[in-house]
Amino acid sequence: MTEETTPVAIPQRRTRALYNAAHSKRRPAYVKRTPPCQAACPSGHDVRGWLAIVRGQELPLHGMTWQEAAFRRMTEANPFPAIMGRVCPALCQTKCNRGSVEEHVGINAIEHYIGDYAIRHKLAFQQPETETGKRIAVVGGGPAGLACAYQLRRRGHRPVVFEANAALGGMLRYGLSRHRCPRDIVDAEVQRILDMGVQVRLNTRVGRDISVVDLEKDFDAVFWGIGAQGSNPLTVPGGDAPNCVNGLTFLRAANTGRLRYLSGRVLVIGGGDTAMDCASVALRIGHVEGVAPAHKPAAVLGQGAEQPPVDDEKVGAADTWIVYRRPIAMAPAAKEEIDFVIAEGCEIHDGLAPVEVVKDASGCAVALKVIRTDWSSGKMVVKEGSEFDIPCDLIVVATGQSAVFEGIEEMDGGRGRIDADVLYRVPERDGHFVGGDAIAPRLLTTAIGHAWRAAENIDRFIRNEDLRNRPAVDVIKVELRKTATAFEDRSEDEVIEEEGLFLGHFQYLPRDHRERLCVGPGEVLGNYEERLRTLTREQAQAEATRCMCCGTCLECGNCEVFCPQDAVSEVAQGEKSLGHFVETDAKNCVGCFMCKDVCPAGYIDMRLPDAR
Numbered sequence: 140m141t142e143e144t145t146p147v148a149i150p151q152r153r154t155r156a157l158y159n160a161a162h163s164k165r166r167p168a169y170v171k172r173t174p175p176c177q178a179a180c181p182s183g184h185d186v187r188g189w190l191a192i193v194r195g196q197e198l199p200l201h202g203m204t205w206q207e208a209a210f211r212r213m214t215e216a217n218p219f220p221a222i223m224g225r226v227c228p229a230l231c232q233t234k235c236n237r238g239s240v241e242e243h244v245g246i247n248a249i250e251h252y253i254g255d256y257a258i259r260h261k262l263a264f265q266q267p268e269t270e271t272g273k274r275i276a277v278v279g280g281g282p283a284g285l286a287c288a289y290q291l292r293r294r295g296h297r298p299v300v301f302e303a304n305a306a307l308g309g310m311l312r313y314g315l316s317r318h319r320c321p322r323d324i325v326d327a328e329v330q331r332i333l334d335m336g337v338q339v340r341l342n343t344r345v346g347r348d349i350s351v352v353d354l355e356k357d358f359d360a361v362f363w364g365i366g367a368q369g370s371n372p373l374t375v376p377g378g379d380a381p382n383c384v385n386g387l388t389f390l391r392a393a394n395t396g397r398l399r400y401l402s403g404r405v406l407v408i409g410g411g412d413t414a415m416d417c418a419s420v421a422l423r424i425g426h427v428e429g430v431a432p433a434h435k436p437a438a439v440l441g442q443g444a445e446q447p448p449v450d451d452e453k454v455g456a457a458d459t460w461i462v463y464r465r466p467i468a469m470a471p472a473a474k475e476e477i478d479f480v481i482a483e484g485c486e487i488h489d490g491l492a493p494v495e496v497v498k499d500a501s502g503c504a505v506a507l508k509v510i511r512t513d514w515s516s517g518k519m520v521v522k523e524g525s526e527f528d529i530p531c532d533l534i535v536v537a538t539g540q541s542a543v544f545e546g547i548e549e550m551d552g553g554r555g556r557i558d559a560d561v562l563y564r565v566p567e568r569d570g571h572f573v574g575g576d577a578i579a580p581r582l583l584t585t586a587i588g589h590a591w592r593a594a595e596n597i598d599r600f601i602r603n604e605d606l607r608n609r610p611a612v613d614v615i616k617v618e619l620r621k622t623a624t625a626f627e628d629r630s631e632d633e634v635i636e637e638e639g640l641f642l643g644h645f646q647y648l649p650r651d652h653r654e655r656l657c658v659g660p661g662e663v664l665g666n667y668e669e670r671l672r673t674l675t676r677e678q679a680q681a682e683a684t685r686c687m688c689c690g691t692c693l694e695c696g697n698c699e700v701f702c703p704q705d706a707v708s709e710v711a712q713g714e715k716s717l718g719h720f721v722e723t724d725a726k727n728c729v730g731c732f733m734c735k736d737v738c739p740a741g742y743i744d745m746r747l748p749d750a751r
Contacts, residue, residue, distance in 0.1 A: 281309020283575025346546020403532025
């Protein structure tokens with residue numbers, strides 16, 4: 140042994156002095172906090188909870204598979220796991236603390252796997268234990284309406300869904316292309332809700348086929364989930380041209396089979412997910428030369444007609460552009476959706492603001508005049524004198540949405556929205572509640588979260604109970620058994636961030652990515668094959684092990700192993716529960732903070748006795 144590596148003997152009295160210096164009067168307390176994934180989820184998913192089931196930390200009930208147990212837990216918040224596992228932008232993943240180690244947990248991919256398992260194995264929702272006999276009118280059969288009907292039925296009420304279209308689903312059916320979410324997946328998850336006993340009246344528009352007064356007379360409460368089926372107009376001169384149409388009209392016509400092909404160049408204005416969907420659909424339906432005026436897209440979209448089919452050999456690639464006033468890096472659309480449409484052959488022309496729709500003698504758009512923009516200051520500054528025309532045959536406007544109030548004008552709160560208070564009530568309309576895009580067009584998961592909160596307050600309203608606002612952070616409670624060790628649940632108020640974790644505990648574990656179908660310009664035409672492949676059982680479980688269980692016990696044993704006083708011990712087998720794996724003997728604890736320092740999940744606080 141060299142001189143440099145020879146250990147130096149430290150006098151025993153000095154060791155004792157150093158050790159005693161770490162003593163304090165503080166003692167460990169186990170404090171449950173909300174993980175950032177759940178805090179970021181607009182629908183309030185208990186992400187940490189169902190990931191614990193998938194990886195085997197929380198065991199399912201006897202006779203239940205772990206897949207079913209995870210399905211039951213996740214659908215307490217969101218009844219559409221197979222759909223949302225495919226199309227949700229996954230705000231949970233953007234906040235995942237695992238990203239500070241290497242890459243976030245693939246939460247969306249695991250949800251996709253569980254959702255598909257539930258469909259394959261025909262898992263049904265449980266029927267309510269009791270019936271209240273109360274009837275609630277749910278106006279709109281889209282994500283918000285169906286989610287609200289689901290939550291109300293779970294509570295024993297009798298929701299009746301009024302849907303203006305011939306089929307349920309709203310944006311799930313008419314706004315999403317089949318390559319993003321197959322129709323049989325939508326059908327299966329909608330039917331599962333109906334099988335609970337939810338009643339439906341299709342082809343029934345409130346305000347035309349039944350009045351608001353009739354709803355108030357025949358039902359105990361009303362939920363408005365009408366979505367935002369209108370599109371914000373292109374507010375430039377010439378924006379009223381017949382071949383200047385809104386994105387939702389375009390998607391609906393394509394998804395129902397009325398719009399089968401394009402004729403000439405299509406410009407999609409916008410940078411959100413709807414704009415990407417429009418571009419992706421345009422590339423798939425393709426372009427046909429020499430289309431008769433009566434069958435051109437503008438005529439079909441404006442009159443509700445249907446294009447006749449043509450031979451496949453006559454359909455060619457569609458010249459599809461996205462025109463966006465900001466740099467594409469600032470676009471709100473999911474980055475992977477932008478990457479997809481670029482790979483499929485869409486041209487991105489960013490930094491261009493529309494100035495005018497140029498019309499021909501018949502009033503149809505023949506070009507879009509744009510001006511170059513500069514965003515280097517953080518704000519849009521137009522470059523004077525940089526205007527130019529982009530020739531086109533169809534303009535699709537995907538720059539925002541608004542609700543349609545035809546026949547229900549009394550519900551219009553202005554700005555194309557229904558007014559709502561923090562309890563999701565419609566002001567000055569007793570018994571009326573609202574959620575989803577009718578409040579503010581955002582994400583599908585946001586609409587589902589609104590519906591859950593509204594359903595809770597509808598339930599309280601019907602039972603003549605005080606309505607209450609949900610906590611800022613939604614949580615599904617898991618009761619902790621009380622012992623001599625202090626426990627506290629701060630999950631309604633606090634989110635555990637990476638600074639509160641011991642990241643050194645976690646080894647590098649590569650993420651299990653879903654296989655993605657990458658389609659190039661030569662294969663995109665008519666290609667509705669699903670983009671995402673689900674994980675295997677083994678991949679889903681392996682990916683769930685990457686969860687760091689932020690804000691509750693990871694059951695790693697670090698605190699027991701590193702405690703210099705042997706004050707920490709594993710609880711008896713029959714006393715264990717999620718979040719209650721170890722306990723501390725306060726008589727032996729010297730308050731050295733070691734257990735807190737080595738806790739990977741940030742579950743341990745050190746505090747003075749009886750302090751909160």
